[in-house]
Amino acid sequence: MLNLTDRPASDEEGLVSSGSLAIPGQNLDETIKSGTALRVEVACAGEGTVTFTVTSGTARTAERVDCTQPMTNRFNFTTAGPSLAIQADSPDEDSVGTAYIVSHNS
Incomplete structure (x- = not known):
């Protein structure tokens, strides 16, 4: 789905988080600062x-x-608080897989 190995090294330096999510599921990062521009x-x-x-x-x-x-x-x-939550929901939870990447938007 998403391939980190094909990304330039400069992208890896800007990486905030990546992973997959169960359906339904959520990942929470409480280390990010408010006002951070992300991709x-x-x-x-x-x-x-x-x-x-x-x-x-x-x-x-x-x-x-x-x-x-x-x-x-x-x-x-762009974050508006000191945390970032990524959530995945699907009516087809048994037949889908997910992936995400969050990086600094420079």
Whole structure:
């Protein structure tokens, strides 16, 4: 889905977090500062859709991804609090897998 090995070394220095999420599931990073500009990349595989929701303070972005399409959804996000939560939900929880990468948006 998302391949960290094909990314330039400069991207690795800006990496904030990456991983996969259970459905439903959430990862929380409480080390990030408010006002941090980020690039979020989300993907899924399988049969169905996943809605990824990124939240920090009052800032919130939701991105619905079709898992049958081999593409990565990318969007910019600026934190509005001292934490970053990434959540994944799907009505097809038994037939999808997820991946995400969060990096500094330079």
